[in-house]
Amino acid sequence: MVLGMNHSTAPVKIREKFKIQKESYSNFIESLYRTEGLKECVILSTCNRTEIYAVVDETHMVKHKIIQFLTDSFEANKLQITNNLYLKENDEAVKHLFRVICGLDSMVLGETQILGQVKEAYTRSHSHQATGTIFNKLFNQAITFAKHVHSETDIGRNAVSVSYAAIELGKKIIGSLHSKTAVILGAGEMAELTVKHLHANGAGKIIVVNRTYERAKKLAEKFGAGTKTMDRIHDVLIEADIIISSIDMKEPIITAKDMETINLKRTQRPLFMIDISVPRNIDPKINNLDHVFLYDIDDLESIVETNLEKRAQEREKINDMIDQELLTFKTWLSTLVITPIMAALRSKSLGIYEEAISQIENKLPGLTERERKIIRKYSKSIVTQMMHSPLIGMKQMVATNSNQKEISDLIIQLFSLEEEVDEQYNARKFNSKPNHLINVLHPSTTFGNIPVHS
Numbered sequence: 096m097v098l099g100m101n102h103s104t105a106p107v108k109i110r111e112k113f114k115i116q117k118e119s120y121s122n123f124i125e126s127l128y129r130t131e132g133l134k135e136c137v138i139l140s141t142c143n144r145t146e147i148y149a150v151v152d153e154t155h156m157v158k159h160k161i162i163q164f165l166t167d168s169f170e171a172n173k174l175q176i177t178n179n180l181y182l183k184e185n186d187e188a189v190k191h192l193f194r195v196i197c198g199l200d201s202m203v204l205g206e207t208q209i210l211g212q213v214k215e216a217y218t219r220s221h222s223h224q225a226t227g228t229i230f231n232k233l234f235n236q237a238i239t240f241a242k243h244v245h246s247e248t249d250i251g252r253n254a255v256s257v258s259y260a261a262i263e264l265g266k267k268i269i270g271s272l273h274s275k276t277a278v279i280l281g282a283g284e285m286a287e288l289t290v291k292h293l294h295a296n297g298a299g300k301i302i303v304v305n306r307t308y309e310r311a312k313k314l315a316e317k318f319g320a321g322t323k324t325m326d327r328i329h330d331v332l333i334e335a336d337i338i339i340s341s342i343d344m345k346e347p348i349i350t351a352k353d354m355e356t357i358n359l360k361r362t363q364r365p366l367f368m369i370d371i372s373v374p375r376n377i378d379p380k381i382n383n384l385d386h387v388f389l390y391d392i393d394d395l396e397s398i399v400e401t402n403l404e405k406r407a408q409e410r411e412k413i414n415d416m417i418d419q420e421l422l423t424f425k426t427w428l429s430t431l432v433i434t435p436i437m438a439a440l441r442s443k444s445l446g447i448y449e450e451a452i453s454q455i456e457n458k459l460p461g462l463t464e465r466e467r468k469i470i471r472k473y474s475k476s477i478v479t480q481m482m483h484s485p486l487i488g489m490k491q492m493v494a495t496n497s498n499q500k501e502i503s504d505l506i507i508q509l510f511s512l513e514e515e516v517d518e519q520y521n522a523r524k525f526n527s528k529p530n531h532l533i534n535v536l537h538p539s540t541t542f543g544n545i546p547v548h549s
Contacts, residue, residue: 096154097188098161098180099139099146102202105179113169113176115140120219127164128225132157135230137220139195141212143202148192150229154184189233189424193417196241198250205250205406210241228431233424240420250409258288260395260402261369262296265337268367268388272298278335279303279320280328281342282310285371287317289339294318302335304328305342332357338368344376351380358384371395430490432499436506437486439515448478 100110115123115138127136127147135150151157162180166173183191191200196213198205217234220226226234245251266272277298279286282305293301301320305311308324315322323331328348332338342348349368358366368389370377375391382389452471456462462470492502507516 096151096158096185097146097148097183097191098158099144100179100181101144101146101200104181109175109179110143110145112171113140113145113165114142115145121223123168124220124223124225126168127161128223130157130160130164132160135227136225137217137230137234139213139216141209144195146195148188148230150227154182158182186421186425189421190417192233192237193240193420194414196237197244197413197417198241199410199413204403205409207245207251210238210245213241214238229428232427236420236424240416244413244416248409248413250406250413257371257392257395257399258285259292260398261289261339261371261390262292264390264395264398265339265367265369266296269336269365272296272337274299275336276300276302276334277337277339278331280338280340280348280376281305281372282307282314283341283343285341286339287314289341289371290314290318290320294320298337302331304331329353329357332366333360335366336364338366338377340368340370340372340377342372342376344372345374347376347378349377349381351378351384354378354381354384354387358387361386369395426494429494429499432503433489433493433506435519436503436512436516437489439512439519440486440489440506440510441482442519443510443512443515444478444482448474 100113102110120138120140124136124138127133127138130136132152133149134152137148139146139148147161149157149161162173162176165171165176192213194200196210198207198209201209213234217226217230217238221231262272265277269275272293275298277293277300279290279293279301282303286303286305290301290303301315301318302323303311303315303320304323304325304327305314306325308322311322314320325348332349332354338349340348363386365386365388368377368381368387369391370389371392373392377389377391379389379391381387452474455470456467489506492506493499496502507513
């Protein structure tokens with residue numbers, strides 16, 4: 096099951112109350128893991144979502160215990176929690192994880208940051224021994240799947256933020272940024288995102304220009320960029336290959352007349368200019384000059400809108416891929432019911448082998464050590480080869496049959512494994528959570544509350 100809230104179900108004023116800080120995560124996961132009826136858990140907490148993934152004995156009971164846990168941990172109003180929560184169970188919970196990790200459930204469709212966040216959440220829970228057989232398989236499968244999705248589809252290949260679209264457009268016009276000088280006008284949030292994207296794309300030189308020099312310097316230092324004061328803007332324009340303006344001013348800070356003079360000193364070098372400010376602060380008439388390419392925020396938003404449509408086209412393809420991943424996981428899950436029976440069959444066959452070897456050695460006391468090793472080696476090889484096909488067949492029967500208990504009972508009866516299965520069960524039956532799987536898998540019960548076939 097997964098119990099959580101995200102940007103679609105809860106406003107930021109609610110989500111921020113339930114954001115788990117990194118320094119608090121260890122105490123939080125350890126406390127949650129002690130919840131009665133909860134067998135495995137992973138907590139995913141980001142700016143846009145807080146979700147608890149759990150393997151449970153009984154969903155309804157554990158759901159209320161988790162809600163109470165959240166109420167106590169965050170000193171919150173229970174109604175405030177329940178009004179913003181969603182619950183997904185079994186197949187829907189698994190599909191939700193796959194959708195989340197691929198970015199299909201993100202505020203920005205197809206974003207890749209969530210993959211790293213899910214991976215970190217799983218790793219943290221695993222390090223606190225809060226995951227077991229089921230989640231170790233599921234989360235590793237999900238991580239591998241998300242990597243495949245981003246490499247084999249176009250879900251993340253088209254820019255869907257204004258700042259990122261600006262960089263991508265610049266690369267299309269002037270090519271690689273590695274030897275280019277980029278100038279950012281402004282030092283606010285949008286300017287910072289733009290500098291971040293420029294830095295990530297390997298811009299050769301980045302210069303931040305702002306009315307308040309200290310703010311420009313503070314931003315520049317984060318990314319190893321240079322800084323210039325506003326009165327040096329004309330000198331900077333001569334040097335620049337790309338200009339991105341996100342400064343808040345009522346009048347243009349770069350006029351067509353200024354740019355015409357500056358353009359003469361640039362020796363016909365192309366200049367790519369993007370004005371993402373509102374109101375615009377680069378004179379639109381500049382676009383009429385030779386070797387200058389000026390775009391404003393409307394141009395970029397049309398690019399973003401087109402790219403979002405392209406990403407949306409990939410959504411159905413990925414949903415089909417998720418259905419296949421779900422089937423793969425359910426097939427694996429269904430074979431777990433046969434695990435203790437297979438172990439019992441191996442145990443019985445090795446017992447027969449050991450007994451036969453013992454009788455041979457008693458009747459042939461004159462055997463050399465070399466002869467004993469040869470007899471053991473080939474006798475064990477016969478047992479292993481004889482067991483191979485039955486063990487494979489067991490897995491296939493369980494994976495393709497909706498009644499695992501009936502199949503399990505048949506195999507136990509066919510090989511007379513009643514005693515061996517009970518021994519396997521009793522050997523693993525402890526009160527500690529790491530061994531919880533045996534409570535689900537013992538053939539005397541059904542497969543818990545986990546449906547393994549559609």
